[in-house]
Amino acid sequence: DVKVTQSSRYLVKRTGEKVFLECVQDMDHENMFWYRQDPGLGLRLIYFSYDVKMKEKGDIPEGYSVSREKKERFSLILESASTNQTSMYLCASSFVEVNYGYTFGSGTRLTVV
């Protein structure tokens, strides 16, 4: 069964900590994406990558960075976590032709205290 796996379902971190969220896909997809989901706002794009070592800013990249050293893995990094980064984080992947649709992970619910 093809899948996108996010390493943690729930995380609690302290303000100022460096946080790593990991995402792995086994579908040989070229594209990978990080979104955050907040009530009433839907999903907002943080960063995406269309190839190894490539990254592009999405709509809300401030306070985040990403790393893609291997095709199957895309990491989201919160350099210094803040309470306004408390959210559900969703990773997705797709083929270059995105009209086939995205495959999503189950999400990581991050709480920053």
Next chain:
Amino acid sequence: AQSVTQLDSHVSVSEGTPVLLRCNYSSSYSPSLFWYVQHPNKGLQLLLKYTSAATLVKGINGFEAEFKKSETSFHLTKPSAHMSDAAEYFCVVRGSYGQNFVFGPGTRLSVLP
């Protein structure tokens, strides 16, 4: 820029009655449109998609949507609601970065017995 408006944040229907979830889009070019569903504590799943072929699109679980260019709409319908349809539904348009999707704020569907 591409955007999506979901006209209802919450829709409540009785089991066995029709479902209508409304979506309007804005796109500077011929759009690709999708509906995704998110069941509680689950990842997002693709319901159906429109990518410039037939304007009436059939998806999984008996859902369908009709692309109406003159109305810039892509409403989701189902003839008869089932309890298992209770979930959050997102209307999605392909975004201006080319590879990304822009999500609407979501409509929560409740199905009453």
